[in-house]
Amino acid sequence: MAINVEQYNQIKEALGDKAVLVAVSKTKPADDILELYKLGQRDFGENYVQELAEKQLVLPNDIRWHFIGHLQSNKVKYIAPFVHLIHGVDSYKLLLEIDKQAGKHKRIINCLLQVHIAQEETKFGFSQEELAEAMKSINASQQSGLLQNIRVAGLMGMASFTEDQQHIQKEFIYLKGLFDEYFPASSAPDAVLSMGMSSDYALAVNNGSNMVRIGSLLFGARSKP
Numbered sequence: 334m335a336i337n338v339e340q341y342n343q344i345k346e347a348l349g350d351k352a353v354l355v356a357v358s359k360t361k362p363a364d365d366i367l368e369l370y371k372l373g374q375r376d377f378g379e380n381y382v383q384e385l386a387e388k389q390l391v392l393p394n395d396i397r398w399h400f401i402g403h404l405q406s407n408k409v410k411y412i413a414p415f416v417h418l419i420h421g422v423d424s425y426k427l428l429l430e431i432d433k434q435a436g437k438h439k440r441i442i443n444c445l446l447q448v449h450i451a452q453e454e455t456k457f458g459f460s461q462e463e464l465a466e467a468m469k470s471i472n473a474s475q476q477s478g479l480l481q482n483i484r485v486a487g488l489m490g491m492a493s494f495t496e497d498q499q500h501i502q503k504e505f506i507y508l509k510g511l512f513d514e515y516f517p518a519s520s521a522p523d524a525v526l527s528m529g530m531s532s533d534y535a536l537a538v539n540n541g542s543n544m545v546r547i548g549s550l551l552f553g554a555r556s557k558p
């Protein structure tokens with residue numbers, strides 16, 4: 334077996350009904366995904382459009398595919414027919430394109446806005462100010478009948494690449510604060526806060542995450558990032 338069944342069971346048990354597990358299968362073969370599928374896993378996450386499109390063709394139809402990578406506007410069309418949730422939306426322009434492509438397929442595509450919470454410049458996402466502006470534009474557009482084919486379902490973030498748990502926790506608390514501000518449980522009980530990966534998922538869930546994206550713990554280390 335290529336996948337770590339014991340880890341899978343442990344993670345599922347630890348998450349309970351607190352958080353949805355997205356199994357991140359990027360760079361891993363379809364056979365590995367099928368193994369996990371046979372154990373009941375249905376949510377899978379991929380980072381690369383072409384890889385996702387190829388896997389989707391050969392794998393069961395009831396898999397919920399999450400796009401968790403950095404999405405370029407010109408590639409939205411390849412995943413629009415089937416994608417379940419797009420995690421890393423980081424511009425209004427991208428949202429417009431997702432809306433357009435979703436409309437062609439008569440779908441409503443759920444999206445998460447990515448917030449830049451890490452120290453690293455290399456990571457993507459809105460700053461706090463940009464998020465405020467984007468939320469305002471989105472709400473105004475939707476109230477005037479635009480952007481009817483997307484739904485902003487919540488927020489996503491990636492913590493800094495560091496061993497310093499306290500630092501990571503600070504970033505998670507910061508993101509949870511923004512999440513509560515824009516998606517209060519009273520009016521948005523189903524909103525999604527996607528935060529936490531293999532190395533920090535427990536910390537993320539303890540700090541309010543309700544969706545974690547876990548790759549290497551389940552599928553083993555990757556050779557490509």
Ligand SMILES: *Cc1c(COP(=O)(O)O)cnc(C)c1O
Nearest residue numbers: 357401530531532546547548549
């Ligand atoms: C690759 C990736 C993950 C999974 O990372 P692991 O450390 O292998 O669990 C989660 N989220 C994003 C955005 C990723 O690119």
